[in-house]
Amino acid sequence: MVSTEQDLLSGARSFDLDALGAIYDRYSPGIYRYAMRLLGDETLAEDCVAETFSRFLKALRAGQGPQDHLQAYLYRIAHNWITDSYRRQAPLPESLDETLRASDYQQPETQAALHLEQQQVRLALRALTPDQRQVVTLRFIEGWENNAVAAALGKPVGAIKALQHRALSALRKLLSSGGQEQSYEAKK
Amino acid sequence: MKRKNEFDDILKKLLLLRTASHRDPEKAQTGRDAFLQEAQSLAGTVTPQPKQRHNGWMLLLQSMFLAHRKERSPMLNLFATVLVVVTLVLGGGGATVAAAQSSQPDQTLYGIKLWSEDVRIDLTSNPEMQSELALEFADRRVAEIQTILQAGGVPSEAVQTRYEAQVEQAIQFALNLPDDQAVAALEQVRTRLQTQQSLLLQFQSNGTPEGEATLVRARQMIQTRIQWAEAGMLDPMQMRNLFQQREQNQLTPGNGNNAGNNQGGNPWVTGTPTPGSGYGPGDPNNPWTTGTPTPGSGHGPGDPNNPWTTGTPTPGSSYGPGDPNNPWTTGTPTPGSGYGPGNPSLTSTPDGGGGYGPGPQTTPGGNSNRP
Numbered sequence: 001m002v003s004t005e006q007d008l009l010s011g012a013r014s015f016d017l018d019a020l021g022a023i024y025d026r027y028s029p030g031i032y033r034y035a036m037r038l039l040g041d042e043t044l045a046e047d048c049v050a051e052t053f054s055r056f057l058k059a060l061r062a063g064q065g066p067q068d069h070l071q072a073y074l075y076r077i078a079h080n081w082i083t084d085s086y087r088r089q090a091p092l093p094e095s096l097d098e099t100l101r102a103s104d105y106q107q108p109e110t111q112a113a114l115h116l117e118q119q120q121v122r123l124a125l126r127a128l129t130p131d132q133r134q135v136v137t138l139r140f141i142e143g144w145e146n147n148a149v150a151a152a153l154g155k156p157v158g159a160i161k162a163l164q165h166r167a168l169s170a171l172r173k174l175l176s177s178g179g180q181e182q183s184y185e186a187k188k
Numbered sequence: 189m190k191r192k193n194e195f196d197d198i199l200k201k202l203l204l205l206r207t208a209s210h211r212d213p214e215k216a217q218t219g220r221d222a223f224l225q226e227a228q229s230l231a232g233t234v235t236p237q238p239k240q241r242h243n244g245w246m247l248l249l250q251s252m253f254l255a256h257r258k259e260r261s262p263m264l265n266l267f268a269t270v271l272v273v274v275t276l277v278l279g280g281g282g283a284t285v286a287a288a289q290s291s292q293p294d295q296t297l298y299g300i301k302l303w304s305e306d307v308r309i310d311l312t313s314n315p316e317m318q319s320e321l322a323l324e325f326a327d328r329r330v331a332e333i334q335t336i337l338q339a340g341g342v343p344s345e346a347v348q349t350r351y352e353a354q355v356e357q358a359i360q361f362a363l364n365l366p367d368d369q370a371v372a373a374l375e376q377v378r379t380r381l382q383t384q385q386s387l388l389l390q391f392q393s394n395g396t397p398e399g400e401a402t403l404v405r406a407r408q409m410i411q412t413r414i415q416w417a418e419a420g421m422l423d424p425m426q427m428r429n430l431f432q433q434r435e436q437n438q439l440t441p442g443n444g445n446n447a448g449n450n451q452g453g454n455p456w457v458t459g460t461p462t463p464g465s466g467y468g469p470g471d472p473n474n475p476w477t478t479g480t481p482t483p484g485s486g487h488g489p490g491d492p493n494n495p496w497t498t499g500t501p502t503p504g505s506s507y508g509p510g511d512p513n514n515p516w517t518t519g520t521p522t523p524g525s526g527y528g529p530g531n532p533s534l535t536s537t538p539d540g541g542g543g544y545g546p547g548p549q550t551t552p553g554g555n556s557n558r559p
């Protein structure tokens with residue numbers, strides 16, 4: 001039986017473990033993927049998932065938490081955690097010219113090249129403002145519709161479109177400059 | 189489409205991050221178990237329903253006055269709620285009272301204006317300040333009466349009564365001071381009342397009898413109260429006694445003061461009159477009580493052509509010489525019975541004191557000065 005989001009939320013507010021388990025099963029893979037794409041680190045991504053759901057529980061305990069748009073709510077918690085994570089490890093960005101060492105199971109050169117390109121994009125994303133970064137990630141990497149992105153950021157759709165445009169323009173500059181930019185959090 | 193082409197290369201690079209990321213199932217299961225364990229531990233202490241009940245009013249206020257936020261800060265919520273409530277209770281109420289100060293008797297906020305006046309006087313303990321406030325509020329009544337008359341209306345009985353009451357209050361508060369200060373305060377009262385009097389004399393009524401009557405009443409009242417203030421300046425103690433006596437009479441049930449025609453206990457018709465206070469035995473040169481009557485003035489021998497006293501009477505018309513057998517006009521009257529031929533002087537030219545003249549000595553100077 002497929003529960004609706006409202007059913008799950010209702011169960012979650014009364015700390016029904018079945019409902020909470022269902023929420024975890026439904027949304028944790030996406031949160032992990034999202035964190036992995038931005039952080040590129042399995043351990044950090046797992047930490048992000050754990051912290052996201054822990055904060056969700058604490059909000060429920062305080063009688064708060066979302067009334068609707070549960071997925072958007074969880075992604076916003078995850079996004080905030082990632083932004084904090086950038087801030088914690090911000091000072092020295094990796095140089096994109098540096099030859100990255102592939103992990104043991106990614107020996108082929110193509111994998112190394114992909115990894116390098118991915119790191120370039122991640123570094124460029126880190127140089128965006130948090131809102132720009134979240135819009136670009138949700139819209140173009142996760143493939144969300146503008147309405148869903150607007151719900152996640154709590155902004156009107158028009159503002160989301162404007163953020164997209166500015167973010168893409170900034171990314172083009174960043175990626176064409178060789179990625180020597182510091183992250184947005186490091187510059188603050 | 190232009191934008192897509194414009195950013196095509198960027199979008200392709202972003203898609204590099206879309207590669208499938210394999211999550212270790214064991215770690216995923218560990219994470220799920222940890223999450224449910226934490227939920228279980230929190231479930232034992234959680235009381236969501238009572239919490240929501242206590243915070244319900246806050247959430248309601250926030251939903252009314254604050255923008256909706258998905259993530260709420262508990263401290264911000266509390267401060268915002270308290271701020272809203274305090275602003276509404278103090279700021280809002282103060283603004284309403286301030287706005288009411290310029291209201292007119294026919295407006296909704298006028299009641300608040302009167303209430304605020306009473307409160308201000310009640311909250312003031314210094315009689316001098318109280319007297320000053322009462323005068324200030326009486327000034328407002330004068331201005332209101334003027335506004336209403338200018339607008340073609342007639343001031344209500346309530347406005348006029350309040351005006352009289354506030355003028356009296358000013359005098360009474362002044363009398364609550366020690367004698368020397370009372371005299372100074374009463375002098376101030378008199379000056380202010382004289383100003384009000386000159387204003388009232390300048391007012392033009394709206395032409396209606398009611399408007400004219402209002403003005404006459406206000407002018408007479410202010411004239412009388414000026415006399416009270418002057419009497420108080422001459423002898424504050426006696427004026428205090430008079431007020432005290434008046435209050436006692438008002439408090440006695442059935443004393444008839446409400447009817448306005450009972451002079452029992454009226455300080456203006458009993459007791460020793462203060463010289464110059466306007467009450468006393470009256471003017472001995474009153475033209476209505478002495479001297480030769482003016483022809484046509486309504487008193488005197490009357491018209492010789494009066495059809496009721498001359499000419500042939502119509503039978504059954506009740507006038508004429510009357511019945512010769514009338515026992516009230518014929519026969520020997522019994523001494524002290526009160527009937528008989530009557531006093532011949534009543535048919536002659538009246539002279540001073542011949543049946544009209546000064547009223548009873550208990551009402552010297554008329555009763556228009558009754559407080």
